[in-house]
Amino acid sequence: MILTFLISLLLLFWPAAAPEAVMPGGEEELNVAEIIFEHIGDEYEWHITEWKGKPIAIPLPCIVFENGLHFFTAHHAEDHGYTFNEDGKLVNALTGERPLDFSITKNVLAVMMSTLLLLVIVLSTARWYRKHDALKEAPTGLAAIVEPLVMMVHDMAKENIGADYKRFSPFLCMAFLWILLNNFLGILPFFPGGANLTGNIAITLVLALCTFFTVNLHGTKHYYKEIFTPDVPGFLKPIMPVIEVFSALMKPVSLTIRLFANMLAGHIMILSMVCIIFIVAKYGPLMTGSMTVVSVLFGVFLDALECLVAFIQAYVFTMLSSIYIGLARAKEE
Numbered sequence: 001m002i003l004t005f006l007i008s009l010l011l012l013f014w015p016a017a018a019p020e021a022v023m024p025g026g027e028e029e030l031n032v033a034e035i036i037f038e039h040i041g042d043e044y045e046w047h048i049t050e051w052k053g054k055p056i057a058i059p060l061p062c063i064v065f066e067n068g069l070h071f072f073t074a075h076h077a078e079d080h081g082y083t084f085n086e087d088g089k090l091v092n093a094l095t096g097e098r099p100l101d102f103s104i105t106k107n108v109l110a111v112m113m114s115t116l117l118l119l120v121i122v123l124s125t126a127r128w129y130r131k132h133d134a135l136k137e138a139p140t141g142l143a144a145i146v147e148p149l150v151m152m153v154h155d156m157a158k159e160n161i162g163a164d165y166k167r168f169s170p171f172l173c174m175a176f177l178w179i180l181l182n183n184f185l186g187i188l189p190f191f192p193g194g195a196n197l198t199g200n201i202a203i204t205l206v207l208a209l210c211t212f213f214t215v216n217l218h219g220t221k222h223y224y225k226e227i228f229t230p231d232v233p234g235f236l237k238p239i240m241p242v243i244e245v246f247s248a249l250m251k252p253v254s255l256t257i258r259l260f261a262n263m264l265a266g267h268i269m270i271l272s273m274v275c276i277i278f279i280v281a282k283y284g285p286l287m288t289g290s291m292t293v294v295s296v297l298f299g300v301f302l303d304a305l306e307c308l309v310a311f312i313q314a315y316v317f318t319m320l321s322s323i324y325i326g327l328a329r330a331k332e333e
Contacts, residue, residue, distance in 0.1 A: 036271045040196040040264060041088060043106045044074035048191055058191075060109060062090060066099035107203070110195030114182050121146065122177070149177065153318055160322040161329055168325050171214060175207065176318040183263060183310030187303065198313070199264035201256060208252035208259075211321040216248070219328040251324055255317060262313050266306040273299045 038047075046058040059073040064082065072080045083093045091098050104112075121142055128143040139147050153173045157165040182197045197203050227244040230237070273295050280291045 035275060036268055039194070039271055040199055040267050042200070043088065044084075044090065044103060046106050046109065046191065060106065061104050063102040063104070064090060064099040065102065066092065106195055107197060107200060110182075110185070110192070110197050111203070113192050114178070114185055114197070118174075118178055118181050121181075146177075149173075149180070156319055157322050160319070160326040162326060164329065167218075168214065168322070171210075172318050172322055175210070175321065176314050179207065179259070179317055180311060180314035183314060184307070186263065186267065187306050187310065196264070196267055198259055199267050201260045204256045204260040205252075207317070208255035211255060211324060212252040214321075215251070215324045215328045218325070220331055222331055223328045251320075255320060259313050259317055262309055266302070266309055270299055270302045270306065273302060 044062055045060055048056045048058065050056065059075060062070075062072050062074060062077060062082075064070050070080055070082075072082075074084075077083060077090065078093065081093050082090055082099075085091045085096070089098060090101055090103065124141075125143045125146040128139060128141065132139075138144070150173050153176050154169050157169045157172050161168055179198060182195075185193045186196055186198060188194060227248065228241050230240045230244065232240050276295045277292050
């Protein structure tokens with residue numbers, strides 16, 4: 001994970017630090033870092049494509065609270081006294097200060113759509129089971145895809161949590177399916193895909209905090225005893241609670257960074273390989289043609305690798321969550 005993340009950072013910042021590439025036959029400069037950050041960052045509109053040099057995008061509602069509620073789209077921000085700072089955030093045009101921002105940004109809309117899509121998938125699967133006898137016929141359609149995934153998480157919870165695993169299986173199943181769905185949607189280059197949800201540290205932090213609160217709100221007396229009054233030699237008693245509390249706090253941090261770093265790294269590496277085509281365009285058709293072939297082949301390979309990583313990261317997040325819950329549910333022997 002760390003190696004992949006470091007390689008992606010190298011690919012990201014090397015072109016940014018070097019002289020900017022010039023597009024052939026024009027004055028326009030290619031800023032690779034800007035292209036990548038535009039893709040992986042959040043926006044106040046959802047860019048679809050370009051047609052005859054004009055961008056086609058879905059305008060999203062900007063909702064801010066500053067001396068009352070204001071509703072507008074990003075294209076009309078200046079008409080309402082707002083503009084965008086260097087980070088792309090909405091600020092007051094006069095003071096430069098950020099208002100209370102409740103806007104439906106690209107990531108917010110992606111969360112809504114993916115959650116609705118997952119709800120449709122789960123309810124459609126449940127509908128199949130209500131109309132068919134699963135003991136007499138094999139599932140078909142969506143049910144054939146969802147069943148093995150749910151059973152995999154169900155068995156994982158049973159093995160790692162123990163007797164009362166059924167209390168936590170719904171949470172683990174929904175966490176796995178939601179992460180997996182958004183990992184794959186992030187790989188799609190067209191609407192409704194392309195949003196970098198699981199590569200956004202705020203999203204992964206919320207997911208990790210859900211696990212953190214599930215673990216600590218359902219911890220047994222033995223779990224907390226091992227944290228605050230562990231059975232260790234006397235000289236270690238003042239030290240061990242500090243270590244154990246720090247360890248408990250680091251669990252959501254590790255879940256957050258692991259998912260965030262791997263998914264973000266995949267996006268950056270794929271975009272960097274595509275940008276190589278345009279970086280070498282000024283060196284002539286021979287270099288451009290050869291590097292285009294190399295970039296496309298590596299891009300396809302990285303896309304396939306990203307699909308594998310998308311599943312692995314959803315699996316690892318769910319597995320670690322089930323292990324943490326199982327440790328919290330342990331009873332004194």
